[in-house]
Amino acid sequence: MKLVFLGTGGSYPTPHRNVPCTALKYEGEVLLFDCGEGSQRQLMRSSLSFMQVSKIFITHFHGDHFLGIPGLVQSMNMNDREDRLDIYGPEGTVSLLKDLLSKGYFGAGFPIHLTELKPQARLDLDDYQISTFQTDHDVPSFGYSFKERDKKGRFDRKKALELGVPEGPLFSRIHDGEPVEVDGKIIHPEQIVGPPRRGKKIVYTGDTRPSQNTIEASNRANVLIHDSTLDSSMSDRAMERGHSSTVMAADLARKVGVERLFLTHISPRYTDGKELEDEAREVFEESTVPDDLFEIEL
Amino acid sequence: MKLVFLGTGGSYPTPHRNVPCTALKYEGEVLLFDCGEGSQRQLMRSSLSFMQVSKIFITHFHGDHFLGIPGLVQSMNMNDREDRLDIYGPEGTVSLLKDLLSKGYFGAGFPIHLTELKPQARLDLDDYQISTFQTDHDVPSFGYSFKERDKKGRFDRKKALELGVPEGPLFSRIHDGEPVEVDGKIIHPEQIVGPPRRGKKIVYTGDTRPSQNTIEASNRANVLIHDSTLDSSMSDRAMERGHSSTVMAADLARKVGVERLFLTHISPRYTDGKELEDEAREVFEESTVPDDLFEIEL
Numbered sequence: 001m002k003l004v005f006l007g008t009g010g011s012y013p014t015p016h017r018n019v020p021c022t023a024l025k026y027e028g029e030v031l032l033f034d035c036g037e038g039s040q041r042q043l044m045r046s047s048l049s050f051m052q053v054s055k056i057f058i059t060h061f062h063g064d065h066f067l068g069i070p071g072l073v074q075s076m077n078m079n080d081r082e083d084r085l086d087i088y089g090p091e092g093t094v095s096l097l098k099d100l101l102s103k104g105y106f107g108a109g110f111p112i113h114l115t116e117l118k119p120q121a122r123l124d125l126d127d128y129q130i131s132t133f134q135t136d137h138d139v140p141s142f143g144y145s146f147k148e149r150d151k152k153g154r155f156d157r158k159k160a161l162e163l164g165v166p167e168g169p170l171f172s173r174i175h176d177g178e179p180v181e182v183d184g185k186i187i188h189p190e191q192i193v194g195p196p197r198r199g200k201k202i203v204y205t206g207d208t209r210p211s212q213n214t215i216e217a218s219n220r221a222n223v224l225i226h227d228s229t230l231d232s233s234m235s236d237r238a239m240e241r242g243h244s245s246t247v248m249a250a251d252l253a254r255k256v257g258v259e260r261l262f263l264t265h266i267s268p269r270y271t272d273g274k275e276l277e278d279e280a281r282e283v284f285e286e287s288t289v290p291d292d293l294f295e296i297e298l
Numbered sequence: 299m300k301l302v303f304l305g306t307g308g309s310y311p312t313p314h315r316n317v318p319c320t321a322l323k324y325e326g327e328v329l330l331f332d333c334g335e336g337s338q339r340q341l342m343r344s345s346l347s348f349m350q351v352s353k354i355f356i357t358h359f360h361g362d363h364f365l366g367i368p369g370l371v372q373s374m375n376m377n378d379r380e381d382r383l384d385i386y387g388p389e390g391t392v393s394l395l396k397d398l399l400s401k402g403y404f405g406a407g408f409p410i411h412l413t414e415l416k417p418q419a420r421l422d423l424d425d426y427q428i429s430t431f432q433t434d435h436d437v438p439s440f441g442y443s444f445k446e447r448d449k450k451g452r453f454d455r456k457k458a459l460e461l462g463v464p465e466g467p468l469f470s471r472i473h474d475g476e477p478v479e480v481d482g483k484i485i486h487p488e489q490i491v492g493p494p495r496r497g498k499k500i501v502y503t504g505d506t507r508p509s510q511n512t513i514e515a516s517n518r519a520n521v522l523i524h525d526s527t528l529d530s531s532m533s534d535r536a537m538e539r540g541h542s543s544t545v546m547a548a549d550l551a552r553k554v555g556v557e558r559l560f561l562t563h564i565s566p567r568y569t570d571g572k573e574l575e576d577e578a579r580e581v582f583e584e585s586t587v588p589d590d591l592f593e594i595e596l
Contacts, residue, residue, distance in 0.1 A: 012373035013339040019369075037369035038336040041311040061402035063372035067365075071317075071335035074361035075310035096401055103394055104359030105437045139403045 001298045005290040006042035010265030019064035029054035033204040039068035058089035059206025060141030084111040133217040135208035138242035148199030218256045228263035250283035261287045299596045303588040304340035308563030317362035327352035331502040337366035356387035357504025358439030382409040431515040433506035436540035446497030516554045526561035548581035559585045
């Protein structure tokens with residue numbers, strides 16, 4: 001599982017940062033959270049392929065969060081994509097994107113499914129769940145939580161053989177949590193299988209003031225990716241505009257106790273993220289202001 | 299007057315080339331010919347300011363030629379633009395762009411005038427004319443010709459004084475082509491003013507097969523910017539897809555006798571333009587395959 005920060009800027013691009021797009025590579029697929037203009041080119045510059053993108057999750061309809069979709073779709077089309085693409089977003093997603101994707105001459109030759117979600121929706125997908133939570137911005141907007149399914153505990157093969165369980169189908173029955181009888185003796189899964197391993201949890205806020213909903217959604221998160229548009233001296237201005245400052249995001253992360261915080265949606269006024277990162281770290285040590293194309297294995 | 303090649307690729311971007319956008323800086327304004335996704339960021343990387351863009355001319359509605367407009371408009375808006383923006387394009391421009399620019403939450407706070415042009419239209423603007431000409435692509439598409447107004451000939455101040463013309467209002471009357479009487483003697487403008495100086499002419503084709511219309515439109519052009527999607531070994535394929543190859547474009551330029559040829563809309567399959575340029579130069583010496591952000595004073 002790998003996070004790739006494709007666009008860490010906010011509002012409009014600069015030569016240093018593109019507009020919002022965060023990719024999560026999970027197994028064979030790539031999920032995008034927001035997809036601002038130029039995201040396809042950022043994908044091309046990264047270790048990911050734009051053709052692997054299977055799902056796009058849009059937080060809200062400010063241009064910097066969704067205007068990369070039609071160009072990405074045209075490029076997928078020109079590269080003979082056949083796989084379905086799913087696009088999720090808040091109310092209005094279906095009509096807006098249907099319309100946007102029918103402009104000009106580049107209708108997709110592959111299926112695109114558009115889904116409108118409510119805040120507090122939960123999608124049960126193959127190996128993970130996606131939940132939405134209402135955020136506090138100046139237009140309808142929500143964040144997403146990605147939660148990998150919990151995994152079975154580790155199977156102790158050596159212990160199983162010691163207890164006389166023969167290699168074969170009984171192994172997987174025990175691993176699946178079923179007690180089995182061997183030579184008249186009941187073997188309980190707990191004797192051989194470790195505790196379930198918690199799936200990773202990643203929370204992406206999109207644009208927001210610090211909010212109680214984000215605090216709740218981030219409970220036990222491994223990674224929180226939070227709006228951090230302005231520096232600490234401009235917290236009031238951030239609030240006025242529906243955003244957060246570095247220290248506000250760091251303070252929230254500290255309260256929740258997430259493992260790591262990534263600060264994004266950096267205003268075009270900053271070229272270097274170092275000072276922003278420093279002030280966030282004074283509040284919450286595990287804070288990072290990633291540059292575009294920064295990636296991390298989880 | 300300065301040409302800046304903001305996006306020299308075609309169809310979809312690569313890390314090396316962005317999708318089509320060519321800027322012409324003329325006096326205080328910047329004209330864009332096509333405006334693919336990411337053009338605003340290319341402007342930010344160039345010597346031009348995206349806020350100076352006064353007019354955008356779209357050749358056709360394949361995504362790589364116009365999808366940069368809404369993001370550019372949002373950014374202008376966020377930077378408190380007040381000046382009018384004019385956008386011109388072929389049939390369908392008004393409804394398509396009106397619709398595109400009303401998506402999401404970023405209505406422009408400055409006036410945007412949308413104008414639908416016919417092929418062979420002519421716009422008389424302040425110091426230049428813009429004409430359109432039908433090109434030969436697989437969807438309705440046309441090219442643009444920019445023609446600077448011819449300028450008055452040079453005024454020979456020394457000669458004027460020698461002929462007894464006193465410095466003052468008579469100078470400008472003569473410069474404007476009016477014969478004047480000085481000490482009972484008629485002074486004709488031709489005695490003092492050189493021949494009118496031809497305004498510069500720049501022709502931009504957008505996507506096209508080699509075409510008779512382009513030949514006619516390029517008559518006496520200083521610069522021709524022509525589709526050159528593929529190399530000479532793939533001329534047939536270029537034709538099939540409504541494009542030109544390097545040698546086709548060079549051959550046309552040689553026939554017309556333009557001063558300089560710039561080859562653009564380079565397919566994503568090429569990373570380096572050197573070989574393409576070499577084969578074009580064998581046919582027409584003054585051929586250049588510009589990289590993105592290449593600029594030239596005219």
